[in-house]
Amino acid sequence: MKIFHPSKTVKLDVPLVSSKSESNRALIIQASAKENIELGNISKARDTQTMMRLLASNDETLDVLDAGTTMRFLTAYVTANNRKTIMTGTARMQERPIGILVDALRSLGADVEYLKNDGYPPHKINGFTQKTDTVSIRGDVSSQYISALLLVGPTLPQGIKLVLEGTVASKPYIMMTLSLMERFGVKYTWEDNTITVAPQEYKAGNYTIESDWSGASYWYSIAALSEEADIKIMHLREDSLQGDKAIVEIMEQLGVKSTFEADGVRLTKTEKAEKFFFDFTHCPDLAQTIVSLVAALGMEGRMIGLQSLRIKETDRIAALQNEIKKLGLEIEVIGDEEIIVPAGGISIDGQTIHTYEDHRMAMAFAPLSILGELNIDEPEVVAKSYPSYWEDLTAAGFKIED
Numbered sequence: 125m126k127i128f129h130p131s132k133t134v135k136l137d138v139p140l141v142s143s144k145s146e147s148n149r150a151l152i153i154q155a156s157a158k159e160n161i162e163l164g165n166i167s168k169a170r171d172t173q174t175m176m177r178l179l180a181s182n183d184e185t186l187d188v189l190d191a192g193t194t195m196r197f198l199t200a201y202v203t204a205n206n207r208k209t210i211m212t213g214t215a216r217m218q219e220r221p222i223g224i225l226v227d228a229l230r231s232l233g234a235d236v237e238y239l240k241n242d243g244y245p246p247h248k249i250n251g252f253t254q255k256t257d258t259v260s261i262r263g264d265v266s267s268q269y270i271s272a273l274l275l276v277g278p279t280l281p282q283g284i285k286l287v288l289e290g291t292v293a294s295k296p297y298i299m300m301t302l303s304l305m306e307r308f309g310v311k312y313t314w315e316d317n318t319i320t321v322a323p324q325e326y327k328a329g330n331y332t333i334e335s336d337w338s339g340a341s342y343w344y345s346i347a348a349l350s351e352e353a354d355i356k357i358m359h360l361r362e363d364s365l366q367g368d369k370a371i372v373e374i375m376e377q378l379g380v381k382s383t384f385e386a387d388g389v390r391l392t393k394t395e396k397a398e399k400f401f402f403d404f405t406h407c408p409d410l411a412q413t414i415v416s417l418v419a420a421l422g423m424e425g426r427m428i429g430l431q432s433l434r435i436k437e438t439d440r441i442a443a444l445q446n447e448i449k450k451l452g453l454e455i456e457v458i459g460d461e462e463i464i465v466p467a468g469g470i471s472i473d474g475q476t477i478h479t480y481e482d483h484r485m486a487m488a489f490a491p492l493s494i495l496g497e498l499n500i501d502e503p504e505v506v507a508k509s510y511p512s513y514w515e516d517l518t519a520a521g522f523k524i525e526d
């Protein structure tokens with residue numbers, strides 16, 4: 125798919141998709157509650173639509189496709205409900221680790237067996253009788269395992285006491301989980317490295333899912349790269365539950381100013397810093413947006429805290445390195461967690477960006493087409509989190525041709 129922007133001026137109100145992370149948590153809470161929970165603005169993201177479809181299904185095999193949260197949250201949910209279930213997903217999902225969650229469920233009393241490779245889906249839940257409330261879990265691989273256990277915690281006969289070991293990455297996602305649980309009446313304590321949730325019931329209530337801050341990051345990139353910008357992203361809140369609101373602070377270094385209004389946030393252009401630095405440990409989904417943007421702005425940048433990128437929809441570090449190289453710049457990768465972007469910039473002239481079945485590769489590179497024409501491979505990957513992305517870009521003046 126060919127994409128370019130003839131005028132380089134972007135002025136519009138963006139409707140934006142709602143958050144799949146908030147939606148998928150709220151849906152598990154709704155399914156776990158005995159009382160009525162009303163949810164507004166549920167995400168149209170495929171990951172969320174898949175969650176809804178599988179929560180309504182009585183099939184023995186649940187196929188989450190490529191949705192990480194759906195895989196992890198549903199694994200804990202069907203276990204807590206003592207449902208014999210086979211959990212599976214795409215070929216890539218079968219390479220994304222789940223052993224830490226399965227070990228935790230086993231130590232709580234679950235009988236889980238791997239059907240192909242130990243530590244990876246597909247796996248089969250054979251039954252569950254709770255034998256303890258206390259479980260230790262590593263916090264440095266994926267916060268989704270912790271969120272999955274917390275969400276079902278109140279419904280377990282003995283509740284749950286999670287002892288977090290080592291560094292905890294993606295921490296705002298754990299806070300999002302706890303805040304949504306609290307919103308529906310659940311009490312918890314978090315003292316030192318232990319989160320405790322007693323057995324209790326989710327209470328009736330309602331919640332309107334916020335727009336998606338990860339999806340907003342692409343609009344920040346568009347603002348940073350355009351010559352003139354006045355972009356209002358609708359229904360984003362200053363008191364967001366989403367850690368990816370960190371984009372506001374990050375973009376202060378990259379020439380975009382955010383002004384919160386009653387119904388969204390307005391992006392305008394401002395001065396950028398000379399060099400860029402940021403630690404993405406707690407907002408890994410923003411890394412692709414920023415690495416590609418810093419390269420496109422011709423800035424020197426150092427990004428750390430990238431360790432979880434290798435086990436997401438693709439090896440995102442390798443994908444970034446390959447695709448930026450096509451644009452004429454060699455980024456340096458140090459170990460598994462650091463990228464250095466040298467100053468010098470890129471040249472955009474009809475190259476084809478490969479997207480590796482990763483929505484964020486397509487969405488992070490598309491804004492660079494403000495600088496020249498690009499081709500994006502398999503553009504339909506955006507459906508995972510932001511199905512209306514190309515329509516929204518068209519409304520912003522991008523020209524998109526098959």
Ligand SMILES: O=C(O)C1=C[C@@H](OP(=O)(O)O)[C@@H](O)[C@H](O)C1
Nearest residue numbers: 145193266267268294297409432
């Ligand atoms: O809990 C969530 O909704 C998510 C947590 C993060 O994963 P990790 O905790 O694996 O970093 C993030 O990358 C993912 O897109 C969504």
Ligand SMILES: C=C(OP(=O)(O)O)C(=O)O
Nearest residue numbers: 190191192193409436437
């Ligand atoms: C990593 C992501 O999602 P998940 O882990 O839920 O597949 C993402 O949306 O970037």
